[in-house]
Amino acid sequence: MRTKPRQDDPRRGAILGVVLVVVGLVSFIGVGLMELAAKGAEEASKAASNTRAFWLAEAGVQRIVKRLYDGTSGNVGNRTLGYGNYRVWLYDTADPPYAITRGRAGPAERYVRVNLVYLASPYEETVFGGNNSGVPWVLNLSGTGNPDSNDRGGRDIINGNVFVNGDLYMTGDSEVNAAPPPNTYNLDGDAEVTGGITVDGSATIDGSQMPGASPRSTPDLLAMDYPNNNTFDISQVFDDLGITSGYLPVGHPLRDVVVKNPGSRSAECASTPGDDFFFEPRSVSNLGANDKQARTPLELGDGSVYYVDGDVWFNSHITYGFEVDGQATIVASSDIHVSDNLKYKDSSSLLGLVALGEYDVGGNLDGGGDIYFGDPEYGTLYTVDAFMFAGNNFLYNTRSNTGGQEEPETGFEVFGNFAAINQVIINRDWYREDGASWFAKRRAAKFDPNTGGGVWRDALTDEALSPMEISGLRHYQMQVTYDERIWNPDTQPPGLPRGSGSIFGDMIGWEEINASDA
Numbered sequence: 255m256r257t258k259p260r261q262d263d264p265r266r267g268a269i270l271g272v273v274l275v276v277v278g279l280v281s282f283i284g285v286g287l288m289e290l291a292a293k294g295a296e297e298a299s300k301a302a303s304n305t306r307a308f309w310l311a312e313a314g315v316q317r318i319v320k321r322l323y324d325g326t327s328g329n330v331g332n333r334t335l336g337y338g339n340y341r342v343w344l345y346d347t348a349d350p351p352y353a354i355t356r357g358r359a360g361p362a363e364r365y366v367r368v369n370l371v372y373l374a375s376p377y378e379e380t381v382f383g384g385n386n387s388g389v390p391w392v393l394n395l396s397g398t399g400n401p402d403s404n405d406r407g408g409r410d411i412i413n414g415n416v417f418v419n420g421d422l423y424m425t426g427d428s429e430v431n432a433a434p435p436p437n438t439y440n441l442d443g444d445a446e447v448t449g450g451i452t453v454d455g456s457a458t459i460d461g462s463q464m465p466g467a468s469p470r471s472t473p474d475l476l477a478m479d480y481p482n483n484n485t486f487d488i489s490q491v492f493d494d495l496g497i498t499s500g501y502l503p504v505g506h507p508l509r510d511v512v513v514k515n516p517g518s519r520s521a522e523c524a525s526t527p528g529d530d531f532f533f534e535p536r537s538v539s540n541l542g543a544n545d546k547q548a549r550t551p552l553e554l555g556d557g558s559v560y561y562v563d564g565d566v567w568f569n570s571h572i573t574y575g576f577e578v579d580g581q582a583t584i585v586a587s588s589d590i591h592v593s594d595n596l597k598y599k600d601s602s603s604l605l606g607l608v609a610l611g612e613y614d615v616g617g618n619l620d621g622g623g624d625i626y627f628g629d630p631e632y633g634t635l636y637t638v639d640a641f642m643f644a645g646n647n648f649l650y651n652t653r654s655n656t657g658g659q660e661e662p663e664t665g666f667e668v669f670g671n672f673a674a675i676n677q678v679i680i681n682r683d684w685y686r687e688d689g690a691s692w693f694a695k696r697r698a699a700k701f702d703p704n705t706g707g708g709v710w711r712d713a714l715t716d717e718a719l720s721p722m723e724i725s726g727l728r729h730y731q732m733q734v735t736y737d738e739r740i741w742n743p744d745t746q747p748p749g750l751p752r753g754s755g756s757i758f759g760d761m762i763g764w765e766e767i768n769a770s771d772a
Contacts, residue, residue: 303362306337308766310357311366314340315761318353322370322758323743325439343772346370352763354772365772369763373740374473374753376673377641380414380433380441380736383678385448386472386646391420391677394701395428395457397729405636405664407729410682414441414671414736415461419469421449423703424457431460433736441736452703472675473753475610475645476617480585483749484561488512488531501536510535511554522569525655528588529564538572546636548575548595554582554605559749562586566607569593569629578605578639583749585610588622589654590642593629598639598669604739605670606747611645619646626654627680633663641740643751644674650681651698659698659713665731672734681713682730685723699727 313335321330330342338359345352351370356363376382385391393416401408409427413434416422422445424430433441443460445451446467453459481487492514495502499515502508513532515523523530538550550573554560558580566586568576575595583606584590590609598604611623623645629635630653642648651662661684672678684696698713710719710727739745741757752759 299360300362303337303360304364306359307357307362307364310335310338310340310359311355311364311766312357314342314355314357315353315366315368315764318342318344318355318368319758319761323741325741325756325758327756346372354767356772363769365767365769367763367765367767367772368761371752371759371762372755373757373759374643374673374751375470375755376417376473376643376675376753377671377740377750377757378415378439378441378755379417379673380412380671380734381416381418381678382470382671382673383418383420384470384472384675385419386676389677390704391418392701392703393418393420393422393678394681394683395422395424395430395732396426396683396701397428397731398426398456401665401731405730408665408731410731411733411735413443413734415444416446417467417470418445418447418449420447420677421452421703422447423452423454423701423708424459425454425701426457427455428457429460430458433738436738438738439741441738450703452708471754473751475608475675475751476613478749478751480559480561480587480608480610480749481563483559484585485558485748486560487563488560489529489563510537511552512560518571519567519569522567522591525653526565526588530567531562531564532567532569533560533584534568534570534573534576538570545574545634546595548577548597548637549573550576551599552576552578554578554580554584556581557748558582560584564588566590566609567593568596574634575637578603580605581745581747582606583608583747585749586622587612589624589626590644591626591654592638592640592642593626593631593635595636596638596640601739602745604737604745604747605640606750607640607642608751609644609646622646623675624649624654625674626652628652628662628666630658630660633660635662635666636664637667637669639669639737641670641737641747641750642668642672644676646674646676648672648674648678648680650679657714661696661698661728662730665733667733667735669735670737670740680732682732683710684728684730685710685719686726688720688722696728699723 332339332341340357342355355366395410397409412430430443432443444462445459446464451465501513565588577599579599585608609623609625611619612621614620625644625648628651630651652659681698683699685699686696700713702709710724
C-alpha cells in the first residue's frame with residue numbers, strides 16, 4: 255500500500271533556531287569568559303608585580319640601613335632579588351638626610367623614602383672639646399712610664415681620635431694611638447685641632463696631625479626634646495607619688511634604679527640648687543670588692559632613656575662602684591656627677607650620659623651642662639665605662655658647690671669617650687706651693703704652651719709656677735679608650751644626641767612616594 259509522503263514539522267525549524275541562538279550565546283559567553291579570565295590573569299600578574307616591587311623597595315631600605323650601621327655610605331646600584339631588583343639613592347648631606355629606594359618587578363615600580371638620623375659627630379672621637387666659649391684652651395697630655403704602686407704617675411694614653419677646638423700639648427711619654435682592635439671604623443689616632451700641636455719629649459701621635467682645622471658644628475641638644483622623648487621621666491615619677499626624698503615604693507619597677515634626695519647624701523644634695531637623683535639599687539654593698547672594682551648590680555634595662563629634671567649622681571658612700579647592666583641613656587637637665595666606678599656587666603651593655611644643662615628663652619646655655627668627673631671627697635675614681643656628653647664642660651675632681659679642685663689619689667681609665675660642647679678640663683698635675691708644709695694640700699696645675707715656650711700655671715689662679723713648684727709636680731695618669739660598639743645597632747643605647755656625624759642612629763619618617771617625587 256502506498257503511503258502519503260511525510261510533511262515537514264514546522265517546529266523543527268523553530269527548535270533549530272533556538273539551538274543556534276543558544277550555541278551563539280554560549281560561544282559569546284565563552285569568549286567573554288576567556289577574555290575576562292585573561293584580563294583577570296593580567297590584573298593578577300600586575301598586582302603580583304606591584305606587590306613584588308613594593309617588597310623589593312622595602313628590601314632596599316633594609317639594605318641601606320644595614321650598610322649605614324656597618325659604616326658604609328654611598329648609593330646602592332641595581333641588586334637582583336627574586337623576581338626583580340632594587341636600587342637605593344642616599345642623600346646623607348641633605349638636611350635632614352634621607353634615602354630613596356626603588357623596587358622593580360617586571361613593568362611595576364614602587365618608591366619609598368626614609369629619613370635618616372645620625373649621632374652627633376663628637377661620638378666619633380675619643381676626646382672631643384668643642385670649646386663653644388671661644389676662650390683659649392689647651393688639652394694637656396703628659397706623664398712618663400707606668401703608675402707606681404700608689405697609682406701615681408704614668409703616661410697619659412688616648413686610644414682613638416682627638417678633636418680640640420684649641421691647642422694640643424703633649425710631653426713625656428704621652429700617646430695618642432689608634433683605637434683598639436678590631437678598629438672597624440679606622441680611628442687611627444688622629445689629632446685634629448683648630449690651633450697648634452706641640453709634641454715634646456717621647457710623646458707620640460700614631461695617626462695624622464691636623465693643626466689649623468675648622469671648628470665643628472655644635473649639636474642641638476634642645477632639639478632632642480628629652481622632657482617628652484624619654485622612657486622614664488624620673489622627676490615626674492617621684493612627683494606623681496608625692497615623694498620628695500627617698501626610694502619608690504615596694505614593687506615599683508624603678509625602686510632598684512634610682513633614689514631622690516637621700517638623707518644619707520645631704521651634703522651632696524645641698525651643693526646643688528635643685529633635686530638630686532642617685533642612680534643605685536635599694537640594697538647596696540661592696541660585695542667584697544676593692545676600690546678598683548664595681549660589683550654592685552645596677553640594672554638599667556635595654557632601650558631606656560631616663561630623663562631627670564635636676565642633677566644625676568653616681569656617688570654611694572657604701573660601694574666602690576656599679577656593674578651596669580643594659581643599654582640605656584641617662585639625661586640630666588642640670589649636671590652629672592660621676593664619683594663611683596662604672597663597669598659593664600657584659601659585652602652587650604652600653605651606657606650614655608648626657609648633661610643637658612639649662613637654657614634661656616633664646617636657647618642659650620644658662621647653667622648646668624657640666625659633668626663632674628672624679629671624687630673630690632675620697633679621690634678614688636678608678637674606672638668608668640660610658641659615653642659621656644657634656645653640654646658645657648668636663649671638670650675633674652672639682653666640687654660643684656665651690657668650684658675648688660681636690661687632689662685625687664689615683665689615675666683613671668675610661669672605656670667610651672669624653673665629649674664636651676665646651677672644654678674637657680681634666681687637670682691631672684698637682685703641686686705644693688713654695689714654703690708650704692709637707693702636709694699642705696696640693697693645688698692643680700696646667701701647662702700653657704703659648705707663653706715663652708711654655709709655662710706651668712696654677713689651674714685656678716693662672717699664676718706661673720716657680721722652678722721649685724714645677725720640680726715637685728705630681729701627675730696622675732689618664733687612659734681613654736674608644737668603644738666602637740656605639741656604631742653597632744645591637745649595643746647602641748637609645749636617645750643619644752643627634753647631629754651631622756657618620757654614626758648611623760636610626761631610620762624615621764617612612765613613606766611611599768610617586769616616581770615623580772623620587
